[in-house]
Amino acid sequence: MNRNFSINRYFDRIGATHRPRYRFAGTTQQQFEAWQSQLLPKVLATLGRMPPKVSLNPQIEKEWRQDGLIKQRIVFDVEEDLSVAALLFRPDNARGRLPAILACHGHSPGAKHSSMGLEPGEMHNAYGLRMAQAGFVTIGIDWRGFGERNDNYSGQRDLCNLHYLRASILGMTVLGMDLHDGMCAIDYLCQQEFVDPQRIGVMGLSFGGTMATWLALCDRRIRAVNVICYSVLFAEYGLHEINFCGSQITPGIFELCDVPDVQGLIAPRPLLIEIGTQDRCFNLDMSMRAFGEVQKIYAAAGARDRLELDCFQGNHRWGGNKSVEFFRRWLGQAG
Numbered sequence: 001m002n003r004n005f006s007i008n009r010y011f012d013r014i015g016a017t018h019r020p021r022y023r024f025a026g027t028t029q030q031q032f033e034a035w036q037s038q039l040l041p042k043v044l045a046t047l048g049r050m051p052p053k054v055s056l057n058p059q060i061e062k063e064w065r066q067d068g069l070i071k072q073r074i075v076f077d078v079e080e081d082l083s084v085a086a087l088l089f090r091p092d093n094a095r096g097r098l099p100a101i102l103a104c105h106g107h108s109p110g111a112k113h114s115s116m117g118l119e120p121g122e123m124h125n126a127y128g129l130r131m132a133q134a135g136f137v138t139i140g141i142d143w144r145g146f147g148e149r150n151d152n153y154s155g156q157r158d159l160c161n162l163h164y165l166r167a168s169i170l171g172m173t174v175l176g177m178d179l180h181d182g183m184c185a186i187d188y189l190c191q192q193e194f195v196d197p198q199r200i201g202v203m204g205l206s207f208g209g210t211m212a213t214w215l216a217l218c219d220r221r222i223r224a225v226n227v228i229c230y231s232v233l234f235a236e237y238g239l240h241e242i243n244f245c246g247s248q249i250t251p252g253i254f255e256l257c258d259v260p261d262v263q264g265l266i267a268p269r270p271l272l273i274e275i276g277t278q279d280r281c282f283n284l285d286m287s288m289r290a291f292g293e294v295q296k297i298y299a300a301a302g303a304r305d306r307l308e309l310d311c312f313q314g315n316h317r318w319g320g321n322k323s324v325e326f327f328r329r330w331l332g333q334a335g
Contacts, residue, residue: 015235020257024264024297032267032300039257040265044217046250047176048167051079056188061085067117068092069132078184085148086141086185087116089132090194097196099331100137100189102182102222103128104204104211107160107245111147112140115208125205125318127228134324135333137195141185143178143211143247164246174247175214182215190221197221199331205229205318206281210248216266224330225266226323228274229316231287231294232259243281260290264297270306270330271298272322276314 004010022039026032056076063072072088090098103115110119116138117129128138142149145159163174182202190197201224204212209230216225234254237243253262263271273294275287291309298307308326312319 011239015239018235018254020254020261022257022261024257024261024293024300026300027296028300029302032297032302036265036267036301039261040217042256043253043262043265046173046253046256047179047218048172048250049170050172050176051180053184054078054080056184056191058188058191065092067129067133069129074188076184076188078181084141084181084184085112086139086188087112087118087128088137088139088189089116089129090137091132091135094135094194096194097199098135098137098194099199099201099327099333100139100195101128101131101201101203101327101331102185102189102215103131103138103140104182104202104208104215105140105143105146106204106206106208107146107247109146109150111142111150113147115205116140127203127205127318127320127323130320131203131323131327134328136201136327136331137189137192139185139189141181143181143207144174145247158245160245160247162246164249168251173250175210175250178211178247179214179218182211183219186215186219186221199223201225201327201331203228203323203327206316207245207248213263213266216269216271217262222269224270224272224327226272226274226326227263228318229276229279229282229287230259231273231275231290232282233286233290234258236286237282258290258293260293260297263294264301267298267301268303268306270308270326272308272310272326274310274312274319274322276312276316276319278314279316281316 058076105115113119114122115128117126132138203226205228209227
């Protein structure tokens with residue numbers, strides 16, 4: 001008898017044979033709507049118990065002018081005894097209510113400073129800065145365990161995984177906690193007299209793409225979504241490559257569906273997906289197969305014209321070729 005002692009081989013076999021219960025297989029709008037109504041509440045339930053809302057009690061700690069923008073550092077509360085620091089940028093010469101974008105940072109030590117252009121070595125991923133210069137209000141916060149919210153006590157252990165374990169014994173998930181914080185940031189945006197609450201978008205790279213995807217599912221105020229280098233399949237990047245962390249998963253999600261299904265639930269809202277041809281985190285073949293699944297869902301939803309692809313020459317980074325045009329089309333321009 002040929003016995004197996006390899007856990008890696010065990011998970012590879014599961015990844016190769018497992019089919020989630022709600023993997024999309026329809027072709028019509030009626031089938032899409034039935035699938036979406038069944039799957040979406042089940043997906044959101046995997047987030048566990050969500051943190052309660054509290055008063056934001058916002059405070060502008062600093063304001064300065066730079067890069068043609070008014071820049072602010074703001075602090076607000078997200079839970080009892082827990083706050084977050086945010087960077088908010090807006091065009092200096094704009095008038096009236098503007099469209100706004102939540103810029104979600106990835107799994108980077110620079111956290112919000114990376115996506116907002118305050119991390120010199122990561123200016124190629126400074127989409128929060130670039131979109132503000134293009135006429136949008138942008139805001140970035142640190143996810144839990146990153147930036148100013150990194151307690152730096154774990155040595156070589158990933159804080160995402162440690163916080164996932166801590167959250168799980170409370171019936172919660174780190175992803176759910178981060179989504180709560182992201183929705184608090186959108187609450188703050190919508191309270192500003194220079195923001196149009198009917199024109200809110202979200203974008204993010206890698207783990208930021210995870211956040212952008214899930215935020216769109218949790219918050220209907222989001223009207224357009226830009227997911228960057230997060231076109232993946234659980235069997236490959238999760239079970240085989242183990243290329244994820246405790247901030248990006250929820251219990252039982254692969255039993256229900258795959259990543260393209262989660263992204264397909266965004267339909268019929270506009271979605272721009274970016275894929276790097278030399279992405280060393282998510283290979284091109286897997287990414288394009290994942291996009292193909294999203295494409296089928298949007299086609300069935302009658303929204304194929306609202307799904308865009310930027311397959312750019314580059315590695316695991318922001319391509320930046322279509323984002324401005326995409327958000328201007330679906331959120332409108334300044335003024």
